[in-house]
Amino acid sequence: MRTVVLNTGTELLLGDVQEAHLAFIACEIFPLGLRVNEQRTVPDSALIGTALMELFPRAEILFVTGGLGPTSDDITRDIVAGLLGLHLQQDAAVLALLKRRLKTRGIKWVSSIARQADVPAGAQILPNKSGSAPGLYLRSNINPAVISPHLFLLPGPPRELQPMFRDSVMSILRSIVPSRSIERRIYKIACVGESIVEEAIGAKVLAIPGVELGYCARPGEVDVRTVGAADPVVRADKVIRGELGLSIFSTGDETLEEVLVKLLARRKETIALAESCTGGLLAHRLTNVPGSSEVFLADCVVYANQAKIDLLDLDPKLIEQHGAVSERVARAMAEGARTKARSTYALSTTGIAGPSGGSPEKPVGTVYIGLAAPDETVVKSLFFPSDRETFKQLVAQAAFELLRRKLIG
Amino acid sequence: MRTVVLNTGTELLLGDVQEAHLAFIACEIFPLGLRVNEQRTVPDSALIGTALMELFPRAEILFVTGGLGPTSDDITRDIVAGLLGLHLQQDAAVLALLKRRLKTRGIKWVSSIARQADVPAGAQILPNKSGSAPGLYLRSNINPAVISPHLFLLPGPPRELQPMFRDSVMSILRSIVPSRSIERRIYKIACVGESIVEEAIGAKVLAIPGVELGYCARPGEVDVRTVGAADPVVRADKVIRGELGLSIFSTGDETLEEVLVKLLARRKETIALAESCTGGLLAHRLTNVPGSSEVFLADCVVYANQAKIDLLDLDPKLIEQHGAVSERVARAMAEGARTKARSTYALSTTGIAGPSGGSPEKPVGTVYIGLAAPDETVVKSLFFPSDRETFKQLVAQAAFELLRRKLIG
Numbered sequence: 001m002r003t004v005v006l007n008t009g010t011e012l013l014l015g016d017v018q019e020a021h022l023a024f025i026a027c028e029i030f031p032l033g034l035r036v037n038e039q040r041t042v043p044d045s046a047l048i049g050t051a052l053m054e055l056f057p058r059a060e061i062l063f064v065t066g067g068l069g070p071t072s073d074d075i076t077r078d079i080v081a082g083l084l085g086l087h088l089q090q091d092a093a094v095l096a097l098l099k100r101r102l103k104t105r106g107i108k109w110v111s112s113i114a115r116q117a118d119v120p121a122g123a124q125i126l127p128n129k130s131g132s133a134p135g136l137y138l139r140s141n142i143n144p145a146v147i148s149p150h151l152f153l154l155p156g157p158p159r160e161l162q163p164m165f166r167d168s169v170m171s172i173l174r175s176i177v178p179s180r181s182i183e184r185r186i187y188k189i190a191c192v193g194e195s196i197v198e199e200a201i202g203a204k205v206l207a208i209p210g211v212e213l214g215y216c217a218r219p220g221e222v223d224v225r226t227v228g229a230a231d232p233v234v235r236a237d238k239v240i241r242g243e244l245g246l247s248i249f250s251t252g253d254e255t256l257e258e259v260l261v262k263l264l265a266r267r268k269e270t271i272a273l274a275e276s277c278t279g280g281l282l283a284h285r286l287t288n289v290p291g292s293s294e295v296f297l298a299d300c301v302v303y304a305n306q307a308k309i310d311l312l313d314l315d316p317k318l319i320e321q322h323g324a325v326s327e328r329v330a331r332a333m334a335e336g337a338r339t340k341a342r343s344t345y346a347l348s349t350t351g352i353a354g355p356s357g358g359s360p361e362k363p364v365g366t367v368y369i370g371l372a373a374p375d376e377t378v379v380k381s382l383f384f385p386s387d388r389e390t391f392k393q394l395v396a397q398a399a400f401e402l403l404r405r406k407l408i409g
Numbered sequence: 410m411r412t413v414v415l416n417t418g419t420e421l422l423l424g425d426v427q428e429a430h431l432a433f434i435a436c437e438i439f440p441l442g443l444r445v446n447e448q449r450t451v452p453d454s455a456l457i458g459t460a461l462m463e464l465f466p467r468a469e470i471l472f473v474t475g476g477l478g479p480t481s482d483d484i485t486r487d488i489v490a491g492l493l494g495l496h497l498q499q500d501a502a503v504l505a506l507l508k509r510r511l512k513t514r515g516i517k518w519v520s521s522i523a524r525q526a527d528v529p530a531g532a533q534i535l536p537n538k539s540g541s542a543p544g545l546y547l548r549s550n551i552n553p554a555v556i557s558p559h560l561f562l563l564p565g566p567p568r569e570l571q572p573m574f575r576d577s578v579m580s581i582l583r584s585i586v587p588s589r590s591i592e593r594r595i596y597k598i599a600c601v602g603e604s605i606v607e608e609a610i611g612a613k614v615l616a617i618p619g620v621e622l623g624y625c626a627r628p629g630e631v632d633v634r635t636v637g638a639a640d641p642v643v644r645a646d647k648v649i650r651g652e653l654g655l656s657i658f659s660t661g662d663e664t665l666e667e668v669l670v671k672l673l674a675r676r677k678e679t680i681a682l683a684e685s686c687t688g689g690l691l692a693h694r695l696t697n698v699p700g701s702s703e704v705f706l707a708d709c710v711v712y713a714n715q716a717k718i719d720l721l722d723l724d725p726k727l728i729e730q731h732g733a734v735s736e737r738v739a740r741a742m743a744e745g746a747r748t749k750a751r752s753t754y755a756l757s758t759t760g761i762a763g764p765s766g767g768s769p770e771k772p773v774g775t776v777y778i779g780l781a782a783p784d785e786t787v788v789k790s791l792f793f794p795s796d797r798e799t800f801k802q803l804v805a806q807a808a809f810e811l812l813r814r815k816l817i818g
Contacts, residue, residue: 013445015435016625016634019428022450026424036422038456041431041448051447216425225425273710279696280689283710287688288798290764298716300709301682301692307707307750311720341716355699389697 001177003034004059004149006051008066008076009156010043020158021065028165030227032173033182034061044073052083059149060140061173066156068133070112076153077118077136084143086120094125094134101132126152126168131160137172150176183233187224187240188250190401194222200243211236219390220397221256249404256400257285257292263407264295264344271403272341273299274312274333276324277351277367281392282399298341302333312336325350327368330379334370345406346372347399351384353391365391369399373406410586411446412438413468413558415460417475417485418565419452429567430474437574441582442591443470453482461492468558469549470582475565477542479521485562486527486545493552495529503534503543510541535561535577540569546581559585592642596633596649597659599810603631609652620645628799629806630665658813665809666694666701672816673704673753680812681750682708683721683742685733686760686776690801691808707750711742721745734759736777739788743779754815755781756808760793762800774800778808782815 005025011017019041026036038058042051044067055062067076081088095117102109116133119125122142126135138151152169154161189197194215201224205213210232214225224244226236241248249259264271273282273296283299286292302308305324309316314332322328333348351367358364365385371378380402384394414434420426428450435445447467451460453476464471476485490497504526511518525542528534531551535544545562561578563570598606603624610633614622619641623634633653635645650657658668673680682691682705692708695701711717714733718725723741731737739759747755760776767773774794780787789811793803 011623011625012431013435013448014439014623015432015445016623016632018432022421023424023427026422030423036424036450037452038460039422039450043446047447214420214423214425216420223425272716275689275692279701279705280684280692280708280710281696283684283689283712284693284801287690287710287712287762288801290797292688293712293766296688297713298709298711298720299689300707300720301689301696302707303692303696303702304706304750307681310749310751311707311709340719341713342719353696357702388699392693392697 001034001060002037002058003029003061004055004063005036005039006048006055006062006064007039007041008044008048008064009041010045010073012041013043021063021154021161024158024162025063025165028170029173030184031182032170032177033179034173034177044075046079048076049079049083052079056083056146056148061152061176062149063152063154065154065161068116068135068153068155070110070115070132072112074115074133077115077120080138080151080153081120084120084138084146084148086122086138086143088118089121090114091117091119091125094119098132124172126154126164128155128160128164129167130163131155131157133160135161135164135168137169140176183226183228183230185226185233185237186251187244187248188254188256189222189224189244189247190249190256190397190404191220192222192247197222197224197244201240204239204243205236208232208235208239219393220401246405246408249401255285255289256397256404258289260400260404260407261286261289261292261295263404265291267407269344270295270297270341272297272337272343272346274337274346274348274370275299275301276303276308276333276349277353278349278392278395278399279303279353281396282347282349285396285400297343298337300337300340308333312340323362325352325362325366325368327379327381330368330370331372331377334372334379335377338372344374345403346370347403348372349395349399351391351395353388355388367391367395367398369395369402371399371402371406378402410443410469411467412443412470413464413472414445414448415457415464415471415473416448416450417453417457417473418450419454419482421450422452430472430563430570433567433571434472434574437579438582439593440591441586442588443582443586453484455488457485458488458492461488465492465555465557470561470585471558472561472563474563474570477525477544477562477564479519479524479541481521483524483542486524486529489547489560489562490529493529493547493555493557495531495547495552497527497529499523500526500528500534503528507541533581535563535573537564537569537573538576539572540564540566542569544570544573544577546578549585592635592637592639594635594642594646595660596653596657597663597665598631598633598653598656599658599665599806599813600629601631601656606631606633606653610649613648613652614645617641617644617648628795628802629810655814655817658810664694664698665806665813667698669809669813669816670695670698670701670704672813674700676816678753679704679706679750681706681746681752681755683746683755683757683779684708684710685712685717685742685758686762687758687801687804687808688712688762690805691756691758694805694809706752707746709746709749717742721749732771734761734771734775734777736788736790739777739779740781740786743781743788744786747781753783754812755779756812757781758804758808760800760804762797764797776800776804776807778804778811780808780811780815787811
């Protein structure tokens, strides 16, 4: 079924807000065999009506986001009712809910709020558990005199749209989309270049008829995706697992740090960190994982040389003789953090993030990553010449992957 | 001049990649008095041609992104040449550049790469310093037999498009857009609710004719934006500065952490951190700022109680008597970090990020933020019931704002 997303919102076209609905909706509807065929953004103006008139005949399912709130620029509801020749009726249940919501939050009632309870005749209300304006579903050709697609009017803020989509929209979609067996698999790989991954699996997977193969690359990570009917996707699965094996850290939604927290928790082991060039990013990523407090003990972010000495008991001579960015200092940092925090493992990072601080022998991008474990300490030397934030992400991926490889043996 | 952005790319409609060009282009062209009037995304297919035919008559400036690379799904160049009745000619200079680029990177030449040197007759080449495919500019009605807008074909990856836009596209735009005096101002405010900001300035600013007022809210921050002719924008500026005063931490592109690094560097002072519930986020944000190594010394991310004792010399009785999430522990952490790192200031955070770990007396969202300074230590108690990552951001904003207020007196 032809599916279209229409985003309304002047703030999106001014660049004040980054559009986030398209990627979310596309991922949600994919398991139903639906794809977004086209997407548009229009301002909060009569152009919403122009776009809808163009899209009605070419869409079978149309998601419209934004413009359902109480203010004067929230006009989606009125425009849709007008185009479809439907009267707006105040819905008593929605009105009561709005009044209750405001009361519990101690917000004063103003008459414009009531506009959110206006519902086109025959529309189904989609409850909004994270905001005030409800969503609306208008079935295909709801007014027999007007050709129209299945129409979903959804709120603009992602924190309102996303739960509404999962709680209400998906079940309606399941009832209107003919069921179709489509499989989608994902394979996440850290610290291997996209071209190397493609060389390993590309030709072999594409030789299987009926499989679509896609890649999504971000700093230090490649996600391989396959799409198709069950049988060819399973055949591709064998090829991909055969070629990439232990390089695959997840075949689901998990991040690399989530995988690490799970692996450590299962083994009842703990981790500490000593970060220099990553400046807290490793700890930030680990502590984004709920339950990380079970396995993550401490991080010494030792940006200054004196801090390396004071907090990790580093021998000052090591820094004098080898420099702060060196194999020896990375080793001592990891071992120092492991001793201080009494953890099973410790990771350390020391490098030159740039833009300044480089030298001919140690240019911007130089980095040493240490891993102290009960049986040994290893240090990896890498080179990531790039901008500051990408450098930090690349080093974090490399450090986490070093630990993951150790944990899986 | 009516301006339209057309994004091409199946990966955008599958949700594999988050669209990022619209917001970037919108912000760049705003000072020229241009706004994006409409935006569309279409897959890598003949639909690119359908969309272009619809958009040619309604756009005066049209930015097309993606589909300029070497692979079989890169078809933008061919479709545009076809629609405009222009022959594609291999450009010798572009070809030589492509060959040189591959040679220095040690990549093997394959014949498909040469497609990127095909240029529609009369098009201007926009150099790509971050990738291989050049951009193309085709002036309005380049073929007098076909009505067409000023057409910019730009590469899909943001790291290629963005420098090309600033280096080449902007100067062409300046030559074709009639100059118009439009002002845009921004006022960034941390840790004040959007509704409170609106109450303070909304009615007064909107009473000035010719000013548009906008807000952009994110966790712990509100950006106020004004747009209009110079005179009313200056009048609004007086109102906004008068009402919000020291709450405004920046009137430019600066982040709160950039402001802090600048303030500290100017005063030749230093900062250390002791993070529990923010888990390294404060350090990560500070170390994203180039030059932060001048002012940021160290961070003890003390997630486990034992780490608080071992790394910050905390008296274990404090934790026993008051709990790790308490005013007393926040104070001792800040003072401990300041002593250990020998810094001018130290910030500490201890709280309950959730989803687990809450209790009736100390529910999820409870947090204490400490600031140790040469003259005094202060602790702020706050409550941010929200998801884990938002909680961390809100606490980071509050901690940074606490320090900023101290620094500006």
